[in-house]
Amino acid sequence: MRQIILDTETTGLAWQKGNRVVEIGCVELFKRRPSGNHYHQYLKPDVDFEPGAQEVTGLTLDFLADKPDFAQVAEAFLAFIDGAELIIHNAAFDLGFLDNELSKLGPQFGKITDRCTVVDTLALARERFPGQRNSLDALCKRLGVDNSHRQLHGALLDAQILGDVYIALTSGQDDLGFDLGEEGSAAALALAGFDPAKLLPRPRVQATASELEAHAARLERLRKKAGHALWDGPKQEEAAVA
Incomplete structure (x- = not known):
């Protein structure tokens, strides 16, 4: 199964108030392992940051001034995620912003869920750890995922960290399906356009x-x-x- 860990950074907390996406980060998994492929893009929002949002991301309008707007990268972004299972923490937030960006381009672009299925790791965490804090930082601490290099929120970095958290959250789940053997697996990878040499070791979470x-x-x-x-x-x- 092809999975995409996705995260966004925005100018504020609500797209309904005119806030926009300023960064998209995606990390691709194949058979629950990082494939080495990713998508990362900064975006020019054409609106100001809400108070506090700029400090969270470390991004500024000056830095984003020469970046493309969403319309310029929409097709490339959609091509990268098309047909994948998206893994998102608090999916309603990111999907709301991305669907709002797509709506500005016309109804022909539809919604993200027209192209992808979605797994919300916040919902998974709440089911596994009811009544506890289930922010990304809290889950990293609870599951033994190293996030010491996360000084600011960044879409690609957060997607990479969320990938480790997702693997830890679902580590008890075995992959379903038939074992194709080495030749069958290689053929499946080639058919999907993946280079097996790029597959990285699965993240391993050790008890503290x-x-x-x-x-x-x-x-x-x-x-x-x-x-x-x-x-x-x-x-x-x-x-x-x-």
Whole structure:
């Protein structure tokens, strides 16, 4: 399955108030692994930033002044995401802004969901961690994803981080479908236009020291309550009888 991790940066929080997209970042996954392909574009918004928005992204109107507007890159962007499953954190926000940009170009462009299916990682996180903070930073901390290099919000960087978070969130899910074997897999990749040599290792999330300590404490409580844990092997008396 071809998946696209997508993020946008905008001039404010609501497209209904005239805010626009100023940055789009996309990272492509194939079979849940980074393919090495990505899409990244800064955009000239022709509107000012809302108070606080500029500080979040670090972008300025001066920097964006010579960048293309959305109309100039729309076809290339849509070609990149066409037919993919989009992975977005708080999808309603990004889709609202992108659909608004498309609507300005005419009804023939439709909506993003006319071209792609969408998975909202915020909804996944709320289902897995109900009642907890599920921002991207909070999920990075909870799932052991390194985001120490995230000083400002940036669409491409956030998409890369979200890719690691998505893999961690869904790590218990096995890929469905038939095993085509090495030759079949190579043929499928070639048919899809992918270079297998570009496929990068899957992200691996390791438990932190505090998580391992908490796990060990939980096991000890279970031992005290039950008197024995199956994962410790047979009881001494059982071993003696054997």
